[in-house]
Amino acid sequence: MATMTLLGAINHTLEQQMEKDETVVVYGEDAGFEGGVFRVTAGLQKKFGKDRVFDTPIAEAAILGSGVGMAINGLRPVAELQFSGFMFPGYNQIATHIARMRNRSRGKYSLPMVIRMPYGGGVRALEHHSESLETLFAHIPGLKLVIPSTPYDAKGLLTAAIKDNDPVVYFEPKKIYRAFKQEVPEEEYEVEIGKARVVKEGSDVTVVSWGAMMRETLKAVESLKDEDISIEVIDLRTIAPMDSETVVESVKKTGRFLVAHEAVKTLGIGAELISRVNEGAFFHLEAQPVRVTSPDITVPLPKGEHHFMIDAKRIAHEIKKLANFE
Amino acid sequence: MFFEKYDPLKKEMFSVLDKDGKVINKEEEPDIDNDTLLHMYKTMVLARVADIKALQYQRQGRMLTFAPVQGQEAAQIGPMAASDKKDWLVPAFREAAAMLYKGATLKQNYLYWFGNERGSHFDEGVNILPVNVPIGSQINHAAGIAYASKILKKGEVVFTYIGDGGTSHGEFHEGVNFGGVYDLPMITIIQNNQYAISTPRAQATKADTLAQKAIAYGIPGILVDGNDVLAMYRVSQEALKRARAGEGPTLIEAFTYRLGPHTTSDDPSIYRKDEEVEEWKQKDPVDRFRKYLTNKKLWNKDKEEALQKELKKVVADTFKEVEKTGQYELDEVYDYNYETMPKDLKKQKEDYLNYLKESEGE
Numbered sequence: 001m002a003t004m005t006l007l008g009a010i011n012h013t014l015e016q017q018m019e020k021d022e023t024v025v026v027y028g029e030d031a032g033f034e035g036g037v038f039r040v041t042a043g044l045q046k047k048f049g050k051d052r053v054f055d056t057p058i059a060e061a062a063i064l065g066s067g068v069g070m071a072i073n074g075l076r077p078v079a080e081l082q083f084s085g086f087m088f089p090g091y092n093q094i095a096t097h098i099a100r101m102r103n104r105s106r107g108k109y110s111l112p113m114v115i116r117m118p119y120g121g122g123v124r125a126l127e128h129h130s131e132s133l134e135t136l137f138a139h140i141p142g143l144k145l146v147i148p149s150t151p152y153d154a155k156g157l158l159t160a161a162i163k164d165n166d167p168v169v170y171f172e173p174k175k176i177y178r179a180f181k182q183e184v185p186e187e188e189y190e191v192e193i194g195k196a197r198v199v200k201e202g203s204d205v206t207v208v209s210w211g212a213m214m215r216e217t218l219k220a221v222e223s224l225k226d227e228d229i230s231i232e233v234i235d236l237r238t239i240a241p242m243d244s245e246t247v248v249e250s251v252k253k254t255g256r257f258l259v260a261h262e263a264v265k266t267l268g269i270g271a272e273l274i275s276r277v278n279e280g281a282f283f284h285l286e287a288q289p290v291r292v293t294s295p296d297i298t299v300p301l302p303k304g305e306h307h308f309m310i311d312a313k314r315i316a317h318e319i320k321k322l323a324n325f326e
Numbered sequence: 327m328f329f330e331k332y333d334p335l336k337k338e339m340f341s342v343l344d345k346d347g348k349v350i351n352k353e354e355e356p357d358i359d360n361d362t363l364l365h366m367y368k369t370m371v372l373a374r375v376a377d378i379k380a381l382q383y384q385r386q387g388r389m390l391t392f393a394p395v396q397g398q399e400a401a402q403i404g405p406m407a408a409s410d411k412k413d414w415l416v417p418a419f420r421e422a423a424a425m426l427y428k429g430a431t432l433k434q435n436y437l438y439w440f441g442n443e444r445g446s447h448f449d450e451g452v453n454i455l456p457v458n459v460p461i462g463s464q465i466n467h468a469a470g471i472a473y474a475s476k477i478l479k480k481g482e483v484v485f486t487y488i489g490d491g492g493t494s495h496g497e498f499h500e501g502v503n504f505g506g507v508y509d510l511p512m513i514t515i516i517q518n519n520q521y522a523i524s525t526p527r528a529q530a531t532k533a534d535t536l537a538q539k540a541i542a543y544g545i546p547g548i549l550v551d552g553n554d555v556l557a558m559y560r561v562s563q564e565a566l567k568r569a570r571a572g573e574g575p576t577l578i579e580a581f582t583y584r585l586g587p588h589t590t591s592d593d594p595s596i597y598r599k600d601e602e603v604e605e606w607k608q609k610d611p612v613d614r615f616r617k618y619l620t621n622k623k624l625w626n627k628d629k630e631e632a633l634q635k636e637l638k639k640v641v642a643d644t645f646k647e648v649e650k651t652g653q654y655e656l657d658e659v660y661d662y663n664y665e666t667m668p669k670d671l672k673k674q675k676e677d678y679l680n681y682l683k684e685s686e687g688e
Contacts, residue, residue, distance in 0.1 A: 025477070051477040057507060062466050062500035069416075069470020072455070074478055077470075089496070096460045097467070103662040105456050106447035110665060142663050165665045194668060241668030 004184045007177040009151035010040050010116075013158040014078065016188060018048050021076060024162060027054045028063055028080030028116075037082055038118060038177060060090030064115065068097050071111040076162060084119035084171065085128035091136070098167045099142035114161045118174035119147075120212050120262050122309050124302040131299060132211075132263035137169045138240040138272070144193055145239040147171040149214035151182040153237055156191025164193065173212035196243040198250070202232035205323050206250040207315075208273060209260040210236040217260050219312035220319060229323040239269055247273060248280035255286035256322050260315045265293040287325040292318045328564040329546035329576070334537035339581060340561055341551035345609045347617025349556075356560045358407070360624055366407045366427075366555060367619055368633060370399040370612050373423035375637045376432055377586070380439065383645060384590045392439035393420045397553075397585030400611030401517050403427055404558025405485055405578075408566060414453040414475075416468040416486040418461070420517070420584075424487065428454050432641065436648045443658070453482070462492045465501025465514060472510035472575075483511040483569040485562075491522020493539065494530045502577060506543040511569035513562065514577050517552060519584040524597040537579035545575050552580025553611040556618070583609070 004012060018024045026041055026048075032055035035042030045053035056063050060081060067077040081087050087094070094115070102110045121130030137145045146161060146168060148154035154172075161168035199214075200221065209217040214235050221231050232250050236243070251257045257277050259270040270291040277289055292315050294308050332338040342351045349355050358366075377396050383389035395402070402424035406415065415421070415428045422435050429452035438445030438457060446456035458464035468486035475482040492498055493516055505512040516536045520527050533539060540547020546568070550561050558580060565576035583606040587594050594603075619625035660675045661667065667675075 023478075054508075057500070057503060059500040059504065061463070061497045062469065062504040065463055065466020065497065065501065066470030066473055066504055069467040069472070069484075070474045071470075072467070073414075073471040073474035073480070073482075075474045092460060092463060092497070093466065097463060101456075102665070104443050104446055106443050106658070107662050108447045109455070241670055244670065 001183045003181040004151045005178045006151045006154045009154040013155045017162045024076045025052045026078045029082045031080045064090040064093035067113045071113045072109045076112045078114045081117040084117040085131045099140045110165045111167045112165045113167045116170045118172045122175040144168045147211040160190040175212040194241045196246040197235045200233040202230040204230040205256040206232045206254045207258045208234045216312045220315035223316045244276040251281040252284045257289040260292040264296045334535045339549045341554045342556040343554045347614045369427045379641045393589045394586035395422045399423045400555035401552035401580035404555045405562040408559045408562035414484040416455045418487045419457045432644045440652045442652050462495030462497035469501045469504040472512040490518040490527045505575040506545045509574035512575040513565045516579045523588045540577035547577040549579045552582030553609045555615050
């Protein structure tokens with residue numbers, strides 16, 4: 001057992017999977033020699049060589065489109081996009097090919113590929129470096145989308161993603177890349193894709209979050225420890241396919257539901273979760289479901305970002321209101 | 327060196343046959359055995375007959391919209407005949423002739439345009455990607471297949487096709503450039519058929535030739551008479567030689583013409599003149615190759631009549647079979663989106679089955 005940051009766990013997992021499976025290749029803009037702008041892939045090129053760990057031209061469509069070809073022809077590509085805000089030139093490949101190849105070839109070609117990208121705000125970055133674009137991936141049939149919030153899950157989900165025979169989009173919450181360390185087992189293990197985790201059991205309110213906002217949610221819950229509220233906390237971990245069951249069962253027990261996410265409100269993942277809560281636990285609800293999200297505006301530049309990002313204080317405030325609603 | 331002899335900046339075009347099928351470039355006439363020559367010709371005719379019949383079926387309301395290949399058979403059969411079985415074909419959407427030569431069946435071809443994905447499930451060992459509709463995106467797939475071939479030392483070369491219009495697309499640039507950066511075994515064939523639907527070639531780029539785009543990627547580019555199947559074969563041999571030697575990709579501009587509409591939904595009489603079409607009919611790639619074979623005493627009128635009769639029957643029988651077996655099974659709609667169907671989707675499928683049961687007789 002070693003203690004690792006979330007970033008360290010990703011690096012360790014890539015190394016482990018590349019050791020175990022010679023068909024795994026890692027590539028992207030600056031992902032080779034330099035080890036990526038965040039150093040997530042640091043040391044891999046030195047260890048595995050330039051064929052398996054390589055720098056690409058600045059060309060997101062080529063990064064993802066070539067991944068389609070590699071996956072079809074015997075490799076397991078792990079592509080890195082430098083920031084989720086720059087994925088749009090490659091989105092054509094994601095929506096028109098990556099998500100569809102298995103279906104459109106009636107199972108002849110599957111795409112065992114992983115698309116990694118750092119996402120989210122709160123790091124005082126430049127324009128286009130802070131978006132949370134979960135919905136744009138979760139809305140496309142054929143894609144899976146996972147978001148770890150801990151080093152342990154970062155490893156387990158990435159291992160599962162690399163071994164998956166279907167394409168998996170892997171969001172990395174860059175705000176918490178190095179925020180804390182956790183014990184991570186050395187040996188290989190998987191965290192099942194499509195399975196949420198009940199982080200803390202409770203009976204009064206169900207709170208769902210993921211990624212960097214999971215951290216804020218836990219801080220919020222901690223700040224409410226002296227209140228008389230029993231909070232059940234769920235880390236969704238996989239956005240698509242969504243684990244409705246865990247969420248719905250929890251709401252049946254608590255009758256109150258709150259979702260906290262960093263993405264903007266309209267048609268966010270929170271909206272989908274509430275639909276599922278309504279479908280599955282409507283008659284158990286004691287209050288209207290609550291969404292704590294960013295507003296429907298363009299992510300402001302750093303000086304205004306605090307008005308955009310949700311945080312522990314806001315989540316705690318809304319949990320309290322929801323718990324006290326009669 | 328072969329490619330250096332033909333400068334795309336000077337619009338020098340490589341050809342072997344004249345429009346009457348006479349060899350005008352004896353030095354470059356490829357040495358192809360008779361069986362292969364006949365197989366090439368027969369596949370060209372099959373593609374042509376299948377195209378003409380499909381057009382009739384479409385007008386009768388039996389076939390859906392499709393992209394006819396007529397006029398571009400040579401640009402497709404030459405390269406495929408020069409390739410090995412293990413090499414890949416990554417088509418755009420007008421490559422029926424290439425696909426048939428490479429091992430797709432006519433039934434599969436018809437099934438796809440009939441509206442069934444089963445037509446894109448090619449047989450084991452047939453290295454073809456499905457028809458690619460989003461313009462330009464296939465070039466990157468080809469680059470990736472070539473990358474895998476290179477680092478896994480498979481020795482496969484990847485052929486990919488794009489149209490003149492497609493060269494305006496960003497993905498064309500990204501893909502060809504990517505191939506150049508890693509010296510990938512990849513051959514990109516631009517079928518310059520003079521129009522992107524209605525938009526003439528001159529509106530696609532100010533460049534005089536499309537082949538010259540190769541210069542910017544640091545790879546050879548060559549302009550070829552795309553209606554000359556022997557020229558297309560010969561140039562592919564050279565490109566394959568480069569690719570197999572690890573020397574990297576080649577860009578080929580096949581100068582050709584789409585004799586039919588863009589798709590069956592298109593009316594080309596709006597944007598091009600009859601005289602222009604007539605002029606290109608004089609350069610018909612199938613006629614030219616037949617004249618070549620006739621000169622070589624490999625072909626004659628009787629053989630032609632017999633072949634036409636045979637292929638018309640094959641095509642009609644195949645289409646009837648597709649009409650009979652091409653309908654969807656319900657499971658097919660749901661079952662291929664994921665290797666393992668997610669719980670949610672299972673539920674959606676169940677809901678639909680329940681609805682069908684509940685609504686019976688409504």
